Amino acid sequence: MITIEQLKQSSDLIKKNRPAYQLILDFYARIFLAQEQSKQTIECRPVIIEPDLLKIKQKYEMPLIDQSEFTIDNKSAEHLFNTICDLAYEFAPKLSSNAQFLKKTAKTESFNLETLFSAILNNQDSTLRDLARLLNIPEHELVFFGYASIAPSLRICSEQLEAYLIDMPDLKKGYCPVCGNHPDMAFLDKDGHRHLKCCFCAHEWLVKRMGCVFCDNNDKDYQQYFFSDEEKEYRVHLCDNCHNYIKLVDLRQIDRAFYPKLEQITTLHLDIKAKEKGYTNAGTLANDVSL
Ligand SMILES: [Zn+2]
Ligand SMILES: [Zn+2]
Incomplete structure (x- = not known):
């Protein structure tokens, strides 16, 4: 596991070797740091897989869960959402004004962050499309801010689930043994x-x-x-x-x-x-x- 200090060092080394990525890293390295910091305080309800179900999953080489079953620490994700909006405002000129707008609107009744997080988790394309239209923000930007905010919860959850993989034979397949994604x-x-x-x-x-x-x-x-x-x-x-x-x-x-x-x-x-x-x-x- 990489420490926050090591993450900073790696980012600085890459910046030095590849100056073309300086601006991108000024933004993204800060997001990664914020995500790692957020991970340290996250509390996700653990996902439990009953032994009988686990046996079936093992037998048919199925992933442990569907991505909709991940649990999110909504409070922590909302806090991270605000932080990422601030970072985008300062370090990502193309996202700047939308980031500012999203942060402001998330405090009002018209835009509920939990709806966004749950739509990403459940792959609800039409909800995401409607939400993007309502906010007048490109859908991929909305998904970017939403996904980056829940990513630490997803990782915590998948780390917890890894315990179920210990006794499983290595499937060596091209899809995630935890959630089935590519x-x-x-x-x-x-x-x-x-x-x-x-x-x-x-x-x-x-x-x-x-x-x-x-x-x-x-x-x-x-x-x-x-x-x-x-x-x-x-x-x-x-x-x-x-x-x-x-x-x-x-x-x-x-x-x-x-x-x-x-x-x-x-x-x-x-x-x-x-x-x-x-x-x-x-x-x-x-x-x-x-x-
Ligand atoms: Zn191929
Ligand atoms: Zn996965």
Whole structure:
């Protein structure tokens, strides 16, 4: 687990090496810090899975829960929402005026934050669309502020749920064993084992070293990757069977503390390149970054 101090150091190191990301990091590193701080005081009702149900999930290789079953510390999420609006006001010029408006409106009857959090949790697209229209704010921005505010609760919850995975065989599948969502990035640990990170609850799990994590295709004619010589720690894997891509960080090549979201946000140029080549990532659609 990375400390807040290490997170600051990693962010400063990346900023020094890649000045193009200075402005983005000025904003996002502060969000990550606020999220980590928020995690320390969060109180989520633990999700309980009855033993019989757990057996069925194990037998059929199903995720532990549906994402709607996560519990949120609403008070803490509301507090974080205000903090993130303040950060956006100060450090994200394109989000600035909407952030100010959202913070002000969240204090009134017309906009209830719990409605926003629950709509994200329950994947209620039409509620989100209506809410965005009512507030006259682009939907992806609304989801960005909402998701960033509940992310620490989701992580606390998924950390609690990890206890149920201890006796489970490693499924090595391309979906999150906790909540069933897609991965949005991959990494190789110091021993060269490949892990994935869930785009929704940030749980990390081990998978096979080779093959596409989305469709399980293992035909080398269909699997390719690209990387740049200046950034040996990153690789982007492309699958010509399902046309998904995934970014991979090789931890053997970095000398900073690894904070997945930090690496994710400072490799947007790789997402652009993969998309230009005609690939998508099923995992990034859920909580697309907003700048
Ligand atoms: Zn998950
Ligand atoms: Zn594939």
